[in-house]
Amino acid sequence: MPSNPDASTSLSTEVKNSRPVSPSRSVWKRIRKNRALYLLLFPILAGMLLFQYYPAFKAFYRSFYKWDGRRATWVGLLNFEYFFSDSHLMVAWANIFQLLAFRVIVVITVPVLAAYLIFRLPKPRHRYVYRVLFVIPIVVPGVVQVMLWKWFYSLNGAINFLLRSVGLDSWTRLWLGDFDTALYALMFMGFPWVGGVTMLIYLAGLMAIPREVLDAALVDGATGFKRFWFVELPLIQGQIKLQVMLTVIGGLQDFYRIQIMTNGGPGWATMVPGLRMFHAYQQLDLGYASAIGLVLFILIFTLTVINQRYISGSVEIR
């Protein structure tokens, strides 16, 4: 027993307060205690439920129907049968995985390198200048960039012009109209792929590394590439993992750039599932579009879970 009477009082209070409370009661207590905040959150939540969750649920539900937006006829798994028997859609999946693989490789290399180079600049002012330079292109609307690249790739566009000017006429081609080059042309779009926001995220991660860690590494003889590979890169794993996840999610859904550049052509050479889904929507085959959407959702969800659960996102500093 403590000798301090106040302590005993506080102890008894502590004992009283430590009486187990059922989980539901504690949840309600917390809600009641913060009811103003929950009330403020409610409109946002209601909006999300109404405009995001409900349409998604409705779409998944309608994937078992032939649906033109007005009439819905139950067809069971017919849409999914089409999905898996559509040889052209299989081409679309192959395309998207190739595009995705390339984008993931790009997103974990070039922006990291750019961020690291900026991070290593000795003067803060120089770091600031380069940061701004890499970020300014973000303000250009995405569609404008896509249209620009479309022109680059045209028969009389910048790329062919450059090739002709250095005497490589035989290398010129219709980059987006050639079955053999169209998909790679889409991959190459956006070169040098620094990606302002991605680079900033990596840079922020590098700048958040405690100074002591870097000093300790220096003391241990880790300089230059060794320091980068064994110290700095592992410490921004969280950022890398985030970017990979976002790239996968965005890449699987992405189609607007392909729609503008090639509309999935020539033939099906650059078709992707998202674009096929959009075409189905335009053709008022909403049930089939919903089926494609459902499959995409399952795939993205699975990849996200794998990424979260099995790929380490942080390194502990001891």
Added chain:
Amino acid sequence: MMNQKRLTRRMFLRILALVMLSVTVASCAPSTVTVEVTKEVQVKETVIVEGTPEVVEKVVTATPEPTPEMSGQISILWWHDLKYYEEDPIKYSTQYGPPYVMLQEWKEAHPGIEVELISHPIDGTEYQWITTNLIAGTLPDLVMGWPSGDLEKFLEDPENQGLVYDMQEDMQEPNPYGSAPTWEEEFPLPLSLAQGRIPWTDSDSAHFIGQYKTGQQGAVVFYYNKDMFSAAGIEEAPATWADLMDVSEKLKEAGYTAYYADGTKACCSIRWCFDWGFDQLMDPVIQEMARAINPEKADCDPTDTSCLRITDEERSWAVTKGLWRADDPQYLEMVRLMKEWTPYWNEDWLAPEDLGDGGYWFASRVAIWQNGVWALNRVIETEERDFEFGTFAFPEITEESTEYATGAPIRRHGGLTGGGNGNSFFIPTTTVERGNLPIVLDYLQYITSAEAHERFCDYQYPPCVPIGQTVEDVVTDPKELDRLSGFFNPPMTQEHVVRYLSWPGASQDAFNRLFIEYATDRISLEEFGAQLQVEFEREAEKLIAENPGWDTASWPEP
């Protein structure tokens, strides 16, 4: 001690009240934009002066006697944006000149009425836009729609028929702006070769009325560069497919590119050529398809497109019964012929530059460009063009080109039943609920009077050609005849309007892509047919599943 601010109940209620007040004020703000009506309106019109269209300015005054004063506000939807005419009367004169001018006149006569002009997207989703808004009850008071094709199909559905007002009873009353005993007797409108009123169910209903053009309106033609033709030693526009190949070869030898095609777009530089060609080569199949299911069509005049337009049910029947197959040599022949033409297309047809509508042709990068009558005024007046031009229609496919020629008449998109020309108006029933029906009917009566259509002919270009006459009777200037030839030879009467063998939607998309693969030698013609047949069967299966009301069990054998 730090003063911690908490969200008190009073503060929360104040914030909530402020938000509610803002929402209320925002929702009360007027959402409509009214069009100012002034006493006199200066407008630009395209008139024909000594055979040449010219844009003149004039002041518009009300022609008709003002009807008993009506007041209110109505909204009208046009196929495209009528306000374009204000911005560029040259470019949009053919399409919008007459209706724009007449709308101003009607507004002058009804100063108490405000008119809001609304446009819908023109990116291929017009049908979806109209139907979803029709279902939602949010369409304008008067809607310009294309009564054939998807919209007609939509409104043939008994579930949807109650969404559109039937003007049949009103048509039994006199048109105050007309001279016939009843409004119905004003039709067919003078100089119109098709019914101005297009009933979509039977002769006892009138859900679509009027069109905003009149006369023979051959909508889609090939515009060609006469200077290039002359330089290549070509004296006449091609009349047959063999001529077209010959012309293309001569142009190529002279260093020119014959035709502009865009392989990235579903419509129309390539697709419409297929539609026209299939209509000729597959004529016997189409005739049988069109009459197979509906006994009322059994007695159709073979030249009557409005009667013989193919429905989805008939397409599904034909595929299911094996009458229409994608691997049929008769069908594949048009595919083969088009492939033969591809070497004469722009080199980058698989991914052309974005030079705008007609950019390649105006820049003299190609000799032939497919487009419609809506481009005619721009083609005539624009400074982009520094060459002389002519027009010709899709050529006849004869035995000189293929053993599968049928001798069927040339058919193409356009005419009074074609989209862009054949748009008529319909009234959503929500207009009646809003109390705007009298105003809307008055406007329709104004623009569909016989006198109004005389005035359409005054404004519009190409000129009207009276029934029984030819364009050579009306137009004598050789240069103008060359320019207009494609629209009138053959005349865009009912028997020259395409019947749409091709399937819309996923099948059409697959067709386009498969053609590209075939044209670039990635697949053979047989593989093309086999893969397309899979799409045909899938489309038929899908449509049958979507339409449980079809009595497929009683479908006859071909």
